[in-house]
Amino acid sequence: FFELHNAYPNPFNPITRLSYQLHEDAFVKITIFDVKGRTVNNLIANKQLAGFKSVLWNATDNFGQPVSAGVYLYRIEAGNFSQTKKMLLMK
Secondary structure, eight states, X not given: OEEEXXXXXXXXXXXXXEEEXXXXXXXXXXXXXXXXXXXEEEEEEEEEOSEEEEEXXXXXXXXXXXXXXXXXXXXXXXXXXXXXXXXXXOO
């Protein structure tokens, strides 16, 4: 059983926190997408121990470049669990 919490703050500028709960050890991927489904940033891709976790996203892409204002999707994949939520970057 895993949980993905709402981004906070949301809307945000320039940083938001993505929090999640792992009830067992798992390989975790957290990916940011634009509204067209293109990967913007691969925030996390590693094995993690159970517990409450959070990661900051500073509105940059995989190359460290700032992204445009707008709606973004963030998805967690942990074991067989997958969930996607929305967040809004305002500039």
